[in-house]
Amino acid sequence: MIAKPDLPERTPRGKGEPTALDGLLVIDFTRVVAGPACTQTLADFGAEVVKIENPDGGDDTRAYEHAEIGGESAAFLSLNRNKRGIALDFNNPAALEVARALIAKADVVVENFSGGVMKKFGLDYASVAPTNPRLVYCSISAYGRKGAFALRPGFDPITQAESGFMSLNGFPDAEPVRTGPPIVDMATGMSACNAILMALLARERLGRGQQVEVALIDTAVSMTGFYGMAYLISGNNPGRFGNSPNGSPTVGVYRASDGPLYIACANDRLYRRLVTEVLDRPDLVTDPDFAHRKTRTANKEKLRAIIAGIFASDRLENWMAKMKKANIPVGYLRTVEEGFNAPEVRDRDRLSRIPHPTAGSVPNIETPLGMSLTPAVDPVAAPLLGQHTREVLRKTLGYDDRRIADLAQAGAFGKANLSAQGTDE
Structure with a gap:
């Protein structure tokens, strides 16, 4: 049997507070x-x-x-x-x-x-x-x-x-x-x-x-x-890229050993912080294949495979703790049920x-x-x-x-x- 979510009664607004559109x-x-x-x-x-x-x-x-x-x-x-x-x-x-x-x-x-x-x-x-x-x-x-x-x-x-x-x-x-x-x-x-x-x-x-x-x-x-605008500027028809805009290997879904997560390291500063402070792979900064955004894009499949292998080696909560400590943009990949019961939603x-x-x-x-x-x-x-x-x-x-x-x-x-x-x- 499906358990319906337990919802609180709503707290009323303060007495006498005006409304923006009163009388409309x-x-x-x-x-x-x-x-x-x-x-x-x-x-x-x-x-x-x-x-x-x-x-x-x-x-x-x-x-x-x-x-x-x-x-x-x-x-x-x-x-x-x-x-x-x-x-x-x-x-x-x-x-x-x-x-x-x-x-x-x-x-x-x-x-x-x-x-x-x-x-x-x-x-x-x-x-x-x-x-x-x-x-x-x-x-x-x-x-x-x-x-x-x-x-x-x-x-x-x-x-x-x-x-x-x-x-x-x-x-x-x-x-x-x-x-x-x-x-x-x-x-x-x-x-x-x-x-x-x-x-x-x-x-x-x-x-x-x-x-x-x-x-x-x-x-x-x-x-x-901006995808439409890019087409108007370049004439190049944009395509689909799944969860990684422009095929970025450091934006998208990865899987820890026990569950998925979503990271969004969309610039060089965040990339360096990810691979050095979280993944403990400083070589991914110095390696010519991955040193710059354009080379990372050119070698995105290789880099994605390396990162995926590292994430798969440990539990989700351990990665989340490390990434939050390093201030890396990361989130749980939740279902509607999980999202609605998450503290980020319930606390609001x-x-x-x-x-x-x-x-x-x-x-x-x-x-x-x-x-x-x-x-x-x-x-x-x-x-x-x-x-x-x-x-x-x-x-x-x-x-x-x-x-x-x-x-x-x-x-x-x-x-x-x-x-x-x-x-x-």
Whole structure:
């Protein structure tokens, strides 16, 4: 039987501490990964984020099968913390009226539908900006909202493949490998959040909002980084190098007699310290084959074999102690289980459990952003589908019970009974 990790309850933030985005109303039309990652960061720091979902199943990640608890998936829980959730059927005119009313009061709208969807429903920037000129409207897409590919749907691994990013990952003698986590989605979400915050700052100076756009393909291209820049300078197509950039024999995975480690001795100073203070092989400094970076690269397989033989002769903890004493960049090669239980993670209070309406409690991974004056809000678990419909319509739009009942009767919230789509809690 698999033992689940023991997680502590989260320590609440200090009473009276301000939040960075207090009073900011964000209407969130996003789903899957990039958009929800963006809006979750805004919610973590005090924005009121109203997540609008299709009542017929909601966000696609609700059905992802990594793991589930209390009827909710790990994917959905990981991306929708601190949001209030409502369900609206956009095929219903009454529901569109609610959506437009929310946008009219919003500071920020974020959407990542396929091209043309928001325009079809009259919810695109051109349609809504005249009634809310201070609105910051963020569109997240695979290939942008203009041009020949604007209507083409796309996903993280596809843009990894098409941008060249995937060609850099893996080993030289094997096929390219996508990253495990959806790194382009996550980076696009971060970029979208940055763009929104910049637009809000610009609004303070200019007095009006604007449309901002982030595309997966653009993010993937930018993430080729200095490898992409090197290609533009030299014309040489970079390839895969596994765990050792440029084939460096002193960067990558080695195995002690009882386990793996990762070292990163990427310059002459660190190399000399490694071979003299840790490996006790000063001859690897004076030997002409290894005396300089270029000669080490030319003889990398020979040097790698020598270093591998030395590491294999002793236990992992002995090597780790020696390398830490010599201030060599080194780390354990851990599984997720080992990493999450490591002191580097546990000492940072990154993991906790928080209340959930159907599961009792669910795991929580803290935001990686720290702010001394305006720390993140106390986390609230991702909403059930339509959980806050009644609350949002009452508190945000000022609708009374009669009007909410009329909307429910008109089918604005889908076929489900409103009692299952929100309470006053």
